[in-house]
Amino acid sequence: MQEPTDFQKRVYLLLKKIPKGRITTYKIIGDMLGIKAYQAVGLACKMNPFAPEVPCHRVVKSDGSLGGYSASGGIKRKIALLADEYVYINKWKIIDFKKKLFKF
């Protein structure tokens, strides 16, 4: 595995700032990093060599849906992780999404 790019490190650093029970979106992260390619944020998560240290599962799409999850367990695992933090999912949407949203 290669060293994370500077971009990736910025993404991880940002993700680690997310408090438990809170979530954020790819759009917000992208805006935070000053980029418009939110896909790159997803890429960073996908290539994320760290496990729970970088809570990728706390990142969702801008409409409150989960998006995807590349780590072991797939999307199902993501739902379980969120439920463990009192963030519940209903039909691929986060319940009280706006209230749990963390805007840094």
Place this chain on the structure above:
DNA sequence: CGCTTGACACCGT
């Protein structure tokens, strides 16, 4: 997640 289009950083070559 239904599917298609758009936009852009990432990575291997």
Place this chain on the structure above:
DNA sequence: AACGGTGCCAAGC
């Protein structure tokens, strides 16, 4: 440096 393929994507239909 440039190109092609790709993406826990966003927005629209």
